[in-house]
Amino acid sequence: MSNDTNVTWHESSVSRQMREKRNGHKGCVIWFTGLSGSGKSTVANTLDHKLYHAGYHSVVLDGDNVRHGLNAGPGMLKATHGEEFSNRFGLGFSAIDREENIRRIGAVADIFARTGIIALTAFISPYRIDRDKVRNTLNPGEFIEVFVDAPLEVCEQRDPKGLYKKARAGEIKGFTGIDDPYEEPLAPELVLQSATKTPDILADEIISFLTDKGIIHA
Amino acid sequence: MSNDTNVTWHESSVSRQMREKRNGHKGCVIWFTGLSGSGKSTVANTLDHKLYHAGYHSVVLDGDNVRHGLNAGPGMLKATHGEEFSNRFGLGFSAIDREENIRRIGAVADIFARTGIIALTAFISPYRIDRDKVRNTLNPGEFIEVFVDAPLEVCEQRDPKGLYKKARAGEIKGFTGIDDPYEEPLAPELVLQSATKTPDILADEIISFLTDKGIIHA
Numbered sequence: 001m002s003n004d005t006n007v008t009w010h011e012s013s014v015s016r017q018m019r020e021k022r023n024g025h026k027g028c029v030i031w032f033t034g035l036s037g038s039g040k041s042t043v044a045n046t047l048d049h050k051l052y053h054a055g056y057h058s059v060v061l062d063g064d065n066v067r068h069g070l071n072a073g074p075g076m077l078k079a080t081h082g083e084e085f086s087n088r089f090g091l092g093f094s095a096i097d098r099e100e101n102i103r104r105i106g107a108v109a110d111i112f113a114r115t116g117i118i119a120l121t122a123f124i125s126p127y128r129i130d131r132d133k134v135r136n137t138l139n140p141g142e143f144i145e146v147f148v149d150a151p152l153e154v155c156e157q158r159d160p161k162g163l164y165k166k167a168r169a170g171e172i173k174g175f176t177g178i179d180d181p182y183e184e185p186l187a188p189e190l191v192l193q194s195a196t197k198t199p200d201i202l203a204d205e206i207i208s209f210l211t212d213k214g215i216i217h218a
Numbered sequence: 219m220s221n222d223t224n225v226t227w228h229e230s231s232v233s234r235q236m237r238e239k240r241n242g243h244k245g246c247v248i249w250f251t252g253l254s255g256s257g258k259s260t261v262a263n264t265l266d267h268k269l270y271h272a273g274y275h276s277v278v279l280d281g282d283n284v285r286h287g288l289n290a291g292p293g294m295l296k297a298t299h300g301e302e303f304s305n306r307f308g309l310g311f312s313a314i315d316r317e318e319n320i321r322r323i324g325a326v327a328d329i330f331a332r333t334g335i336i337a338l339t340a341f342i343s344p345y346r347i348d349r350d351k352v353r354n355t356l357n358p359g360e361f362i363e364v365f366v367d368a369p370l371e372v373c374e375q376r377d378p379k380g381l382y383k384k385a386r387a388g389e390i391k392g393f394t395g396i397d398d399p400y401e402e403p404l405a406p407e408l409v410l411q412s413a414t415k416t417p418d419i420l421a422d423e424i425i426s427f428l429t430d431k432g433i434i435h436a
Contacts (some may be wrong), residue, residue, distance in 0.1 A: 013263055013266065013278060013282075014263075014266050014267055014270045014276075014278075018270065019270070022270070022273075045231055045232075048231065048232050049232055052232045052236065052237070052240070055240075057275075058232075059329070059333045060231060060232075061329070064231075065329055065332065066329075069325035069328060069329070069355070070322060070325035070326060070329070077321075084314065085314055085317065085318070088306055088314075088318075089307075089318050089321075096302065096303055096306075099303065100303070100306075100307050103295075103307075104288060104322070107287035107288035108288060108326050108329065110287060111277070111279070111283055111284075111287070111288075111326065114283065115277045115335075117333075137287070
């Protein structure tokens with residue numbers, strides 16, 4: 001600190017460009033979408049590791065750090081204002097709740113991108129219109145939609161959390177791919193074939209894309 | 219990338235410790251609170267500049283990047299599901315809306331801190347209980363409450379956005395300090411006297427604190 005004799009106070013923010021220059025790469029949002037069990041989180045975390053070890057700055061937003069905090073369900077929101085609060089702001093799985101879930105994640109990913117960080121989001125995000133709304137809040141080229149494509153049968157066979165089994169048994173209602181639709185992206189930046197390729201190879205496909213677009217350097 | 223022959227895929231996330239080690243400092247939340255016009259944003263941005271130039275990773279969350287996105291008001295939320303959506307999720311300035319505003323900001327700041335970043339939040343955050351709730355979601359020592367203390371008269375005289383004038387004229391209702399309470403922190407980590415000291419000096423006081431606590435190094 002003591003060498004920084006030129007630094008005085010500023011009303012203005014540190015610019016995005018300054019942060020990107022320091023980090024050595026651009027900020028963006030890599031939006032994974034696909035069925036439960038398609039491999040979104042696995043590929044996102046694999047990519048995150050590779051980016052980290054190459055010196056890039058990234059973050060993974062997924063159910064682990066969002067569904068317990070920012071987008072907690074009604075039962076998890078213990079608020080001063082009680083039930084009225086948790087019923088209004090807690091998020092379930094109706095269409096309107098899913099829209100708000102995705103909207104908030106998009107807003108947070110946007111803040112990370114503006115901070116010069118590569119934000120990886122791993123959510124089913126089944127509705128096209130909700131994903132497109134996030135895309136439209138970002139600058140062109142900053143929203144990279146990655147469709148993690150695996151047949152329903154493959155995802156259901158993997159069933160890492162036992163959710164398909166519960167959905168088939170009727171214990172979970174409105175489960176994407178079973179009794180709620182998944183709308184495939186019409187023009188995603190990338191399609192990953194996760195039934196036939198390893199997460200390692202798929203993460204490398206994304207790295208190639210990021211390099212081609214000048215977001216990271218080779 | 220090509221030198222990273224040891225990197226294979228991981229289910230696990232890159233740990234917070236790994237990110238902090240790489241960044242060379244710890245993540246935390248520096249929560250500025252105080253009246254409108256007390257200097258929260260100015261001190262936060264001054265600190266952000268100093269941290270940036272010293273090589274630390276930080277972000278400022280304030281009205282500029284939150285009130286237009288994550289915590290937009292009802293009128294700004296143009297949703298697929300229309301009025302029902304914006305009325306439910308759009309945030310105004312009632313006590314319940316303020317609680318949710320602060321809760322979401324706290325959740326996002328927490329994600330930044332876990333990513334090894336120093337998150338600076340600059341919001342009036344007038345209610346003690348709402349701030350304490352954010353404090354309780356973080357690990358001990360990671361929530362640094364900074365009370366930016368300036369007499370109401372000074373803030374009202376500054377009135378950088380003309381808001382006090384409008385509040386006195388009755389054009390804004392529920393304005394903190396005029397017809398809505400500001401609850402001073404009972405045990406903030408730092409109190410900054412912003413009526414008598416420059417933002418530059420106040421930012422340095424925070425840097426001293428961060429250094430003493432081992433969050434950054436001298």
